[in-house]
Amino acid sequence: MSVNHFKDKLALKGLKVTPQRIAILEAVHDLNHPTAEKVIGYIREKYPNIATGTVYKVLEVLVENDLIKKVKTDKDIMRYDGIMKSHHHLYSSDSKRIEDYFDDELNLLLKNYFEKKDINGFTIEDVKVQLIGKFKEKDLF
Numbered sequence: 048m049s050v051n052h053f054k055d056k057l058a059l060k061g062l063k064v065t066p067q068r069i070a071i072l073e074a075v076h077d078l079n080h081p082t083a084e085k086v087i088g089y090i091r092e093k094y095p096n097i098a099t100g101t102v103y104k105v106l107e108v109l110v111e112n113d114l115i116k117k118v119k120t121d122k123d124i125m126r127y128d129g130i131m132k133s134h135h136h137l138y139s140s141d142s143k144r145i146e147d148y149f150d151d152e153l154n155l156l157l158k159n160y161f162e163k164k165d166i167n168g169f170t171i172e173d174v175k176v177q178l179i180g181k182f183k184e185k186d187l188f
């Protein structure tokens with residue numbers, strides 16, 4: 048995705064378009080579900096002097112404006128996701144790897160299932176499935 052694409056995303060949300068915000072948004076998209084530390088490392092190649100606090104603040108602003116999402120791992124490590132389309136995750140049980148999993152058939156199945164269930168006093172807004180297992184190819188992470 049181009050820099051202009053990220054500029055548009057920020058502008059559409061009425062956010063001030065700054066080089067740091069663009070770079071951080073881009074980093075979350077380029078890296079695979081990065082932690083804040085990973086984002087900071089990546090950003091510092093371009094902006095060596097950017098403060099850690101700034102990166103955390105920008106990440107928070109991006110989350111609040113639905114430009115990125117937080118993904119929590121079972122080890123409670125916060126990671127970030129640039130894909131806003133509803134999707135599930137594949138978690139490696141022996142590494143830190145997380146991959147996106149898209150499955151419209153599963154989404155439909157879950158939607159129909161919970162519509163029938165009609166859980167008392169609870170309105171479902173989203174269902175996320177965490178699949179935990181091992182990737183066949185050797186983990187690179």
Ligand SMILES: [Zn+2]
Nearest residue numbers: 128130146147
């Ligand atoms: Zn994801």
